[in-house]
Amino acid sequence: MMMDVQYMPTEFDVLLTDVSSKDLHHDISKRLSKLYLSDITDDNINTTKGIIWGPNNRVFVAMVVRMGSKAKYVHFLVDTGSPNTYICQEVFTSFGKMIANPNNTVSLHINNKPLTVLQSPEKSHFEDVNILGTTFMKTFNSVLNVDFGEETVTLTTHD
Numbered sequence: 001m002m003m004d005v006q007y008m009p010t011e012f013d014v015l016l017t018d019v020s021s022k023d024l025h026h027d028i029s030k031r032l033s034k035l036y037l038s039d040i041t042d043d044n045i046n047t048t049k050g051i052i053w054g055p056n057n058r059v060f061v062a063m064v065v066r067m068g069s070k071a072k073y074v075h076f077l078v079d080t081g082s083p084n085t086y087i088c089q090e091v092f093t094s095f096g097k098m099i100a101n102p103n104n105t106v107s108l109h110i111n112n113k114p115l116t117v118l119q120s121p122e123k124s125h126f127e128d129v130n131i132l133g134t135t136f137m138k139t140f141n142s143v144l145n146v147d148f149g150e151e152t153v154t155l156t157t158h159d
Contacts, residue, residue, distance in 0.1 A: 018056050021090055021128040024075045028053055034062035034073040037094045041071065045111045050078070050153030052146070059146055061132065061155050066109040067095045074110075076132035078144065078155070085110070086131040088120040113140050113157060 029036045031051045050061035059078040064071050065087070074091055087106070092099055099106065105116045115136055120127050137144060140157040147153070 018054055019058060019077065019126075019129050021088070023054075024129070028060055028075050032060065032062040032075060034075075036062075036075050037072050037091065039070070039072055040064055046157050048111060048155040048157075050155060052148060052151040052153065057148065059153050061153060063111050063132070064109075065091065066112070067097060070095055074130055076130045077126070078153070079131045080134055080137075080144075082131050082133035083135050084131075084133045085115060085117045085136050086120040086126070086133070087117050088126075088128050088130055089122075090128060091130060092119065110136060111157060115139070 024036045028051070031053060032049070045064055048061045048063055050059060052058070053060050060075055061078060062073050062075050065074040072091075072094060074087070076085075087108075089099070092106075097106075099119050105118055107114065107116050109115070110117075110132075113136070120129065120131070136142070137155075137157075140159070142158070143154075143156045145154045145156075
């Protein structure tokens, strides 16, 4: 899938001073009942459960990222203001991958759906956080239900 980018995606930023890799590994993993970067064998998932987390009510989902023969749970901040999906260097490292040029796109699978992603820009406010952007949701006819009262999230994709 080719990206039609109207801005420099490596210059994109989101002010995320309240979320870090430590949160993804601990509190968010606990609330999602999925250990961040843990291995998984079944990646045929169409419905993803999520949470509303933190004082700024951030929407997070645990999705399965597959690179080659390996698949892992990766926690994403759902950002309807970002057209692109970004994956942080820590995730690439957990798969044994190093991105030589962070400006390049990477093809992989998220919940068994093929997608082209970017690395979270270095020195951005979200360099150690993963962002699920609207291109994924639009491409796979997704339905995002956010229940702020119950603090639950459901993301369903369709082919």
